[in-house]
Amino acid sequence: MELIVNGRKTFCYTAGKPxxxxxxxxxxxxxxxxxxxxxILQTRSLAHHGWNVLAPxxxxxxxxxxxxxxxxxxxxxxxxxxxxxxxxxxxALIGHSFGALIALEAAARAPQRASHLVLVGVAFxxxxxPLLLEASQNDPEKAIAMVNTFSHSTLAPPPxxxxxxxxxxxxxxxxxxxxxxxxPRVNVFxxxxxxxxxxxxxxxxxxxxxxPTLFVLGQHDQMTPPKAAQSLVRAxxxxxxxxxxxxxxxxxxxxxxxxxxxxxxxxx
Amino acid sequence: xxxxxxxxxxxxxxxxxxxxxxxxGARAVPIHLSTSFVFESSEHAAALFNLERAGHVYSRxxxxxxxxxxxxxxxxxxxxxxxxxxxxxxxxxxxIATLMGAGSHIVASTxxxxxxxxxxxxxxxRFGIETSFVKPGDIDGWRAAVRPETKLFFGETxxxxxLVVLDIGSVSNIAHDAGVPLLVDSTLTTPWLLKPLEHxxxxxxxxxxxxxxxxxxxxxGIVIDGGSFDWAASHAxxxxxxxxxxxxxxFHNMVFTDESTVGAFLLRARREGLRDFGACLSPHSAWLVLxxxxxxxxxxxxxxxxxxxxxxxxxxxxxxxRVGHPLLESHPSHTLARKMLPRGAGSVFxxxxxxxxxxxxxxxxxxxxxxxxxxxxxxxxxxxxxASTTHFRMSDEALALGGISQGTIRLxxxxxxxxxxLEDLKRALRAAExxxx
Numbered sequence: 001m002e003l004i005v006n007g008r009k010t011f012c013y014t015a016g017k018p019x020x021x022x023x024x025x026x027x028x029x030x031x032x033x034x035x036x037x038x039x040i041l042q043t044r045s046l047a048h049h050g051w052n053v054l055a056p057x058x059x060x061x062x063x064x065x066x067x068x069x070x071x072x073x074x075x076x077x078x079x080x081x082x083x084x085x086x087x088x089x090x091x092a093l094i095g096h097s098f099g100a101l102i103a104l105e106a107a108a109r110a111p112q113r114a115s116h117l118v119l120v121g122v123a124f125x126x127x128x129x130p131l132l133l134e135a136s137q138n139d140p141e142k143a144i145a146m147v148n149t150f151s152h153s154t155l156a157p158p159p160x161x162x163x164x165x166x167x168x169x170x171x172x173x174x175x176x177x178x179x180x181x182x183x184p185r186v187n188v189f190x191x192x193x194x195x196x197x198x199x200x201x202x203x204x205x206x207x208x209x210x211x212p213t214l215f216v217l218g219q220h221d222q223m224t225p226p227k228a229a230q231s232l233v234r235a236x237x238x239x240x241x242x243x244x245x246x247x248x249x250x251x252x253x254x255x256x257x258x259x260x261x262x263x264x265x266x267x268x
Numbered sequence: 269x270x271x272x273x274x275x276x277x278x279x280x281x282x283x284x285x286x287x288x289x290x291x292x293g294a295r296a297v298p299i300h301l302s303t304s305f306v307f308e309s310s311e312h313a314a315a316l317f318n319l320e321r322a323g324h325v326y327s328r329x330x331x332x333x334x335x336x337x338x339x340x341x342x343x344x345x346x347x348x349x350x351x352x353x354x355x356x357x358x359x360x361x362x363x364i365a366t367l368m369g370a371g372s373h374i375v376a377s378t379x380x381x382x383x384x385x386x387x388x389x390x391x392x393x394r395f396g397i398e399t400s401f402v403k404p405g406d407i408d409g410w411r412a413a414v415r416p417e418t419k420l421f422f423g424e425t426x427x428x429x430x431l432v433v434l435d436i437g438s439v440s441n442i443a444h445d446a447g448v449p450l451l452v453d454s455t456l457t458t459p460w461l462l463k464p465l466e467h468x469x470x471x472x473x474x475x476x477x478x479x480x481x482x483x484x485x486x487x488x489g490i491v492i493d494g495g496s497f498d499w500a501a502s503h504a505x506x507x508x509x510x511x512x513x514x515x516x517x518x519f520h521n522m523v524f525t526d527e528s529t530v531g532a533f534l535l536r537a538r539r540e541g542l543r544d545f546g547a548c549l550s551p552h553s554a555w556l557v558l559x560x561x562x563x564x565x566x567x568x569x570x571x572x573x574x575x576x577x578x579x580x581x582x583x584x585x586x587x588x589x590r591v592g593h594p595l596l597e598s599h600p601s602h603t604l605a606r607k608m609l610p611r612g613a614g615s616v617f618x619x620x621x622x623x624x625x626x627x628x629x630x631x632x633x634x635x636x637x638x639x640x641x642x643x644x645x646x647x648x649x650x651x652x653x654x655a656s657t658t659h660f661r662m663s664d665e666a667l668a669l670g671g672i673s674q675g676t677i678r679l680x681x682x683x684x685x686x687x688x689x690l691e692d693l694k695r696a697l698r699a700a701e702x703x704x705x
């Protein structure tokens with residue numbers, strides 16, 4: 001569905017289900033140069049099992065208008081405004097990579113509005129190498145190839161977003177190209193990486209989070225290896241850590257394990 | 269894997285889609301000859317049917333062996349996924365039937381395999397889908413053929429048997445300006461020679477019967493989605509692809525472009541096309557194609573080496589009036605082929621004898637290493653004389669329009685020792701000359 005957030009059209013995937021105020025809400029926040037569709041094998045399931053799902057395309061990405069958030073804090077503003085626009089007081093905040101930093105910041109800024117916090121493929125600090133930062137600005141196709149290599153861990157993934165026969169290296173590359181092309185005004189790739197790189201408030205934010213927190217970490221994640229999440233795990237008041245057999249794009253490489261972790265954690 | 273790129277072609281040809289079987293340790297891909305797959309629970313069953321979870325239900329829709337083939341060919345083509353089908357024709361039909369219905373229009377190359385030409389010119393027309401045919405090199409003709417109801421551009425990487433090379437970049441630009449995708453039949457070139465998606469095509473299909481399988485043992489097809497075509501944007505601009513960008517009441521009112529930003533075509537093609545039309549591939553056939561693909565790089569290199577030798581030999585023979593291969597400067601696609609197909613333009617081509625229909629027959633009958641049959645892309649060398657077989661009902665005038673003369677011979681160069689192939693051709697050319705004496 002489309003929401004107007006800060007005066008801008010915002011696309012939110014809901015699995016085709018109408019919003020039901022009586023149900024709990026889960027907000028899924030994607031990472032750099034991704035969109036809502038990376039969550040397909042988690043969102044669709046929750047939406048059909050008792051949850052409202054709101055999986056937005058971040059501003060300036062894919063089907064959402066506006067400028068891409070220039071910082072994690074600005075992206076947090078967007079998420080809280082999205083909740084206001086949807087009439088949601090409290091939600092499970094679920095983020096991947098850059099989206100995990102955004103979810104963390106939101107759960108810290110407004111602890112009363114986060115029923116749960118789920119950080120998938122997270123690291124703090126989330127420093128981006130100078131080479132990758134530079135390439136994302138000046139040679140995005142090279143940077144896409146780098147991210148694609150670092151984000152996948154297997155040549156034989158299980159059935160995934162398109163069912164059996166999905167080739168994730170190709171799918172992730174095509175999605176990154178599509179999202180980059182979706183914004184001819186601003187390089188959302190570079191903007192996203194800059195925001196990750198600059199975010200300094202992770203540990204402090206984690207200390208403020210009161211919601212139970214699930215860390216879903218990819219056993220073979222080269223972008224945000226499990227060890228890079230440990231300072232956040234230590235700072236969390238109520239951490240649960242699940243390691244799944246996948247790389248950074250674990251929602252697609254290990255969809256069943258990520259879904260199982262989510263469903264277990266989000267049980268009422 | 270080296271650097272910041274996918275693994276290399278031969279590594280993908282051996283490994284993409286397949287890991288040792290976790291249940292048995294089997295290293296080769298198991299053949300899953302099972303119609304159906306057990307659900308973990310009633311909830312799991314419902315979730316699979318509702319696309320909440322990904323997995324196998326019934327082998328008409330998907331099968332673990334076929335899925336390996338689909339991932340592997342996707343990897344080799346640079347696509348996002350694929351659907352294996354009962355034949356190349358089934359892949360073409362599945363693509364058309366997924367993207368359009370009655371009242372739609374296709375712009376296609378004139379240089380098509382006869383079966384594809386039949387499907388478009390006669391059969392789809394009966395179902396209300398019209399096709400305009402354009403010479404592949406007539407770039408303005410492609411643009412001029414577009415109608416408001418056009419949904420697809422379609423051509424072959426190299427036309428059969430004239431080997432006219434499709435300028436995929438130019439034709440795809442025109443298709444995209446018109447808000448439609450370009451589908452390319454890449455059967456004769458395989459991804460080892462050309463990756464159409466890298467040149468601007470959006471969808472690619474193969475008769476996997478030919479070089480992908482490579483051994484003349486199996487009928488199979490596969491269609492690969494490059495994930496490049498923005499169905500939602502095209503639909504928003506001109507209403508062309510409601511099949512993918514509007515709720516579909518035939519499948520839970522799903523909006524396929526919302527479910528997958530880049531893979532809407534494959535979602536509908538599998539969930540509707542395989543479900544309803546049912547032209548699925550047997551897992552055993554999928555395995556045979558996989559077995560072929562494991563050596564695709566090795567075989568294609570040899571196909572090209574042998575083809576170069578045969579082309580050179582025929583081009584220098586006094587009883588041969590024309591050799592239709594882009595290796596030769598005389599071929600209309602010579603320059604384009606050097607640019608797009610630096611490894612070669614395929615091993616299926618035609619040449620003309622200086623002789624009659626009877627001399628053509630004599631040539632074919634005298635061959636001993638080449639097999640006389642109606643296929644291409646086998647590891648064995650093949651020959652056919654179109655005027656007396658595939659096109660025998662056609663008049664000389666009609667044959668000429670198709671670029672075929674009484675003396676036209678089509679060859680598919682295999683993997684035999686090249687000296688034996690040349691010797692066989694020499695003997696047969698002598699026999700043909702004698703038959704005209």
